[in-house]
Amino acid sequence: MGEFELIRHYFAAAPCARAGGAVALGIGDDCALLSLAPGQQLAVSTDTLVEGGHFPNGAEPFLLGQRALAVAASDLAAMGAEPLGFALALTLPANDEAWLKGFSDGLNRMAEQCRLRLIGGDTTRGPLTLTLTVFGSVPVGAALTRGGARPGDLLCVGGSLGLAAGALPLVLGQRQAEPAIAVPLLAQYWSPSPQLALGQALRGRASAALDISDGLLADCGHLAKASDCALQIEQSALPLSRPLVTFLGLDGARAAALSGGDDYVLAFTLPVEHLPALQAEGFTVHVIGRAVSGSGVQLLDEHGRDITPAVRGYQHFPESP
Ligand code: ADP
Numbered sequence: 001m002g003e004f005e006l007i008r009h010y011f012a013a014a015p016c017a018r019a020g021g022a023v024a025l026g027i028g029d030d031c032a033l034l035s036l037a038p039g040q041q042l043a044v045s046t047d048t049l050v051e052g053g054h055f056p057n058g059a060e061p062f063l064l065g066q067r068a069l070a071v072a073a074s075d076l077a078a079m080g081a082e083p084l085g086f087a088l089a090l091t092l093p094a095n096d097e098a099w100l101k102g103f104s105d106g107l108n109r110m111a112e113q114c115r116l117r118l119i120g121g122d123t124t125r126g127p128l129t130l131t132l133t134v135f136g137s138v139p140v141g142a143a144l145t146r147g148g149a150r151p152g153d154l155l156c157v158g159g160s161l162g163l164a165a166g167a168l169p170l171v172l173g174q175r176q177a178e179p180a181i182a183v184p185l186l187a188q189y190w191s192p193s194p195q196l197a198l199g200q201a202l203r204g205r206a207s208a209a210l211d212i213s214d215g216l217l218a219d220c221g222h223l224a225k226a227s228d229c230a231l232q233i234e235q236s237a238l239p240l241s242r243p244l245v246t247f248l249g250l251d252g253a254r255a256a257a258l259s260g261g262d263d264y265v266l267a268f269t270l271p272v273e274h275l276p277a278l279q280a281e282g283f284t285v286h287v288i289g290r291a292v293s294g295s296g297v298q299l300l301d302e303h304g305r306d307i308t309p310a311v312r313g314y315q316h317f318p319e320s321p
């Protein structure tokens with residue numbers, strides 16, 4: 001199968017590539033065309049995943065397709081955007097049809113879950129690398145940014161933390177666990193659910209938001225900096241799931257939640273008056289702390305003592321000391 005036949009078979013003919021919705025022109029021309037409704041802004045985000053760095057060598061292609069799109073779509077959720085479409089730049093070491101079939105099936109599954117249409121991309125040869133660009137729409141001025149938190153706001157997260165980081169030793173084959181533990185941890189790693197509905201429900205309510213990709217402490221640091229305030233996190237309020245605590249112990253589970261990354265759960269600041277309505281609408285909202293004046297992120301124990309650890313999260317190019 002040549003390059004064009006490959007693109008046609010596995011991507012242009014995929015269910016997620018059918019035209020419709022905001023996609024006025026999809027795969028096949030030099031550009032795709034997206035129609036935005038009046039009063040909407042385009043939200044755009046790109047993520048790259050490199051084999052051996054962002055996912056293990058030889059990862060199952062279905063899981064990879066699913067995860068790659070979920071990671072990208074999570075950025076739309078974090079801005080409160082409604083998903084429109086995505087482009088896929090695929091660098092492949094070989095023309096492996098079994099791999100392409102699995103990958104495009106996984107991609108389709110997550111595209112359906114997120115209501116995202118594949119609108120274009122690029123296909124090249126080289127070390128396995130996936131670059132996904134997602135497009136969404138958000139009413140003008142309504143996007144959730146990182147820079148609006150005010151002292152007094154609650155600090156909240158949209159789900160339990162640390163599961164994907166806890167799954168890493170399982171993903172890498174360094175540890176094993178019984179199914180009651182392995183299944184929920186691996187599910188969160190390979191198939192995170194972008195919190196798109198929550199993000200849209202936070203429009204006009206949350207003062208600032210982002211999705212947790214680098215670890216709670218590191219990402220809260222980004223939000224605090226952009227908002228020019230400080231964030232206090234109460235360690236005892238961290239939402240930890242039972243399988244994670246069983247697998248890692250309480251201290252290990254806390255470390256995974258604080259510094260592990262790959263959660264793709266929303267973290268946001270919320271003026272307190274908006275909490276009841278969100279909960280009444282059925283959203284999971286864990287209040288884990290608050291915004292205060294000052295700068296940086298502090299982790300507090302149950303006596304209010306500062307127990308902030310030195311190491312914050314993962315960086316590809318760490319800052320020099
Ligand atoms: P061009 O040379 O004009 O960039 P290409 O030959 O790279 O066009 O691609 C042809 C069409 O197929 C374009 O519409 C492009 O968006 C689409 N395409 C290429 N690779 C992919 C892919 N991996 N997934 C989805 N669409 C793709």
Ligand code: MG
Nearest residue numbers: 030121122123
């Ligand atoms: Mg091209």
